[in-house]
Amino acid sequence: MIKTHLDQQILSIVIDRPEKKNALVQSMYKDIAIAIETAQEKGAKVILMTGANNCFTSGNDVADFIRNDSQGEINDTYRFMVALLNCQLPVVAKVEGLAIGIGTTMLLHCDFVLANIDTKFAMPFINLGLVPEYASSYIIPRTAGYLKANELLLLGETFDVNMAKECGIINNSFDAESLDAEVTTLIAKLKAKPLEALVASKTLIRNQLHGVQKHIDDELKVFARAMQSDAAIEAFEAFMQKRPINTDIYK
Numbered sequence: 001m002i003k004t005h006l007d008q009q010i011l012s013i014v015i016d017r018p019e020k021k022n023a024l025v026q027s028m029y030k031d032i033a034i035a036i037e038t039a040q041e042k043g044a045k046v047i048l049m050t051g052a053n054n055c056f057t058s059g060n061d062v063a064d065f066i067r068n069d070s071q072g073e074i075n076d077t078y079r080f081m082v083a084l085l086n087c088q089l090p091v092v093a094k095v096e097g098l099a100i101g102i103g104t105t106m107l108l109h110c111d112f113v114l115a116n117i118d119t120k121f122a123m124p125f126i127n128l129g130l131v132p133e134y135a136s137s138y139i140i141p142r143t144a145g146y147l148k149a150n151e152l153l154l155l156g157e158t159f160d161v162n163m164a165k166e167c168g169i170i171n172n173s174f175d176a177e178s179l180d181a182e183v184t185t186l187i188a189k190l191k192a193k194p195l196e197a198l199v200a201s202k203t204l205i206r207n208q209l210h211g212v213q214k215h216i217d218d219e220l221k222v223f224a225r226a227m228q229s230d231a232a233i234e235a236f237e238a239f240m241q242k243r244p245i246n247t248d249i250y251k
Helices: 026-038 062-069 076-086 102-109 124-128 136-144 146-155 161-166 176-191 195-209 212-227 230-241
Strands: 002-007 010-015 046-051 091-095 098-100 112-116 120-122 172-174
Touching: 002 026, 010 026, 026 076, 046 176, 062 230, 076 102, 076 212, 091 102, 091 176, 098 102, 102 120, 102 136, 112 161, 112 176, 120 161, 124 146, 124 230, 136 146, 136 195, 136 212, 161 172, 172 176, 212 230
Parallel strands: 010 046, 046 091, 091 112, 098 120, 112 172
Antiparallel strands: 002 010
């Protein structure tokens, strides 16, 4: 369900589960983590992350998520988070269709994000009785300001490429006919740079966010507690039963 291909120093990582809108399960996180962890030793200079069938990812597969995350243990999702966070190579994300939940928050840890103009983003954790994850509550206030961070994280609504660009989540957006060419051009520019300087420069830039790892861990602790809340339990039961959430429990 994760396809990888190394060609001319470009490691392509494709989320390929189109029948579920590329929803992610634990085994997929593990495969992405391994691909990132081993990319440099295999000769990659740039990593490209994308999704199959013109869809990035609809986020976590809910059934798998409930099974594996309800106890908050360190699992393959966390391994993926750390692998992407610590990746020394430049990571380019080509985003189309949906980027929901971790589909949006993982973009905060990519170095370049180019999106289709019709892409829909969301960090709907609040609607599930949960809290922000993957350092989104740390990074977004710094890239977008506190008011925009509140708008994205406290309301949990879907937003478009204009908001994503305004909040520093994507670099730019293009129509479907132009996106591939723009990604190819960007990667060619990165490949033309000296690798040692590229890696060192990325490290220096990322040092400005030296508190990210601790914040990820802090978020996960709160996230694990939130998973046990009445609001989260009701939200996930409603999702699995294909019914509206009983919001009376919020009163």
